[in-house]
Amino acid sequence: MTQVELKDIRVIAPNFKKRLSGVTSTIIQLVPVQNRLGQKVATLGPGLPENLPHIRFRDLWRLWQQAPGGGPRVWHARRNLEMLPGIFMRDVLRMKVKLVFTSAAQRKHSGYTRKLIAQMDEVVATSARSGSFLEVPHTVIMHGVDTELFHPPKSNDDTIEATGLPGKYLVGCFGRVRHQKGTDLFVQAMIALLPSYPDWTAVISGRVTPEHKSFADKLKADIDAAGLSKRIVFLGEVDDIKPWYRRLTLYVAPSRNEGFGLTPLEAMSSQTAVVTSDAGAYAEMVLAGETGTVVAAGDGDALRNAIKNRLENPAETLEWGETGRSHMLNNFELQGEARALQKIYERVAQQGGHPNDRR
Structure with a gap:
């Protein structure tokens, strides 16, 4: 150092x-x-x-x-x-x-x-x-968050096309893969929703520690059983998560429990709309109906419905992302x-x- x-x-x-x-x-x-x-x-x-x-x-x-x-x-x-x-x-x-x-x-x-x-x-x-x-x-x-490091898309590398994944829009969930983080709630919502929304693909990034490997394996098995392994993709740990925020149209933070939780701020700074639980400080950082939607922590049905509303309205979701960037510059630099x-x-x-x- x-x-x-x-x-x-x-x-x-x-x-x-x-x-x-x-x-x-x-x-x-x-x-x-x-x-x-x-x-x-x-x-x-x-x-x-x-x-x-x-x-x-x-x-x-x-x-x-x-x-x-x-x-x-x-x-x-x-x-x-x-x-x-x-x-x-x-x-x-x-x-x-x-x-x-x-x-x-x-x-x-x-x-x-x-x-x-x-x-x-x-x-x-x-x-x-x-x-x-x-x-x-x-x-x-x-x-x-550093609004210069977490910035809106600037180049072709900041698009879904750069990933080689199918579809027009990406929805993502980042963080350690475990029950506390609600990764299973996100996967369940994607399994239920993606067959009806062919323009969307989901990505999950984060560490799987040994004690949570069986949890992650179960999620992957559920995805395979649903025939969605090409549209719900585990990225593992990536060296630089910032470009992935820029490639998303929607970021989901489904934590059941959280200390503070930086990821929605990082997403909004990257001009990405959010759907979050009310864990941690999420409810205090999101402008409901303007930059994102907040639902009760652990409520899988509410989470799925909030995500569905965003998948149905991609143009509005993109507008929420733009508002989120302004919100970050004004309040969370x-x-x-x-x-x-x-x-x-x-x-x-x-x-x-x-x-x-x-x-």
């Missing part, structure tokens, strides 16, 4: 989970933008791309020193296993560090997690819904998230005392 010196860094973004997750994706997208805005952010931990600025664990002794320009550094945690070492460094080792935690959870936190969160200097919720599960003061800052976090960093750096003394 691109090694940087901690003496030049004001904000540390630890990533202590090697496997790719939504949190990891957030760090990957956000840190470069934060640094372009002059925020001096570096990552710490495994599983991140080589281009991100990275500090070494052995450099953490500098946290006893002030940040460049004076004052404490900020330790921005996003998981329990990142909050705990931050608390240890601040309260036991007495290092000059302030703690920020971002919570995306859509559930009641465990007692252990609540205790950790209570020790944070500042807490951020990624949506109003995730904030409703917090018992401490917090600021809602929704995630954004990644720079907006970075600037909002900068205000949190500035505020927390000026705070005195322990969070328990301030509440």
Whole structure:
């Protein structure tokens, strides 16, 4: 990775989970933008791309020193296993560090997690819904995406013709293939609908981990039994998912449970209409009837009917995609998230005392 010196860094973004997750994706997208805005952010931990600025664990002794320009550094945690070492460094080792935690959870936190969160200097919720599960003061800052990386179609490579797949329009579902993500609900809807809509082809992209292989195998067997193996296609993990968003006319996010969920934002930024469940923050990011449709999580019938409405009206679906792009530019640019976090960093750096003394 691109090694940087901690003496030049004001904000540390630890990533202590090697496997790719939504949190990891957030760090990957956000840190470069934060640094372009002059925020001096570096990552710490495994599983991140080589281009991100990275500090070494052995450099953490500098946290006893002030940040460049004076004052404490900020330790921005996003998981329990990142909050705990931050608390240890601040309260036991007495290092000059302030703690920020971002919570995306859509559930009641465990007692252990609540205790950790209570020790944070500042807490951020990624949506109003995730904030409703917090018992401490917090600021809602929704995630954004890089609207330059996720852009509308520009070339022939951004069309269904470039894929070699049949039909005029693509509908897709991206993410890990598992029950939680609702991949089975998408497949069931496609098996029911595609025979009546010959202009449409479905694609599924995402990792199949060993514990979910039988789940994925069952879906593929159902597709084969329906005679639709050429029109419901598993792409596996692709090196670059961005062109696939641009090739879609409709993106479906059928999750039963989600933390935040970036994929509808990535789709809308790519000028693609969406149908989503109301898991995670989906309902807070979609303009119903303008950029997409939101249905109850786990409701397969409602999902199928919402998709059917889009397949029946491809011209309107394309219009929804154009509105979605405008919606993204106005409300969900990644720079907006970075600037909002900068205000949190500035505020927390000026705070005195322990969070328990301030509440």
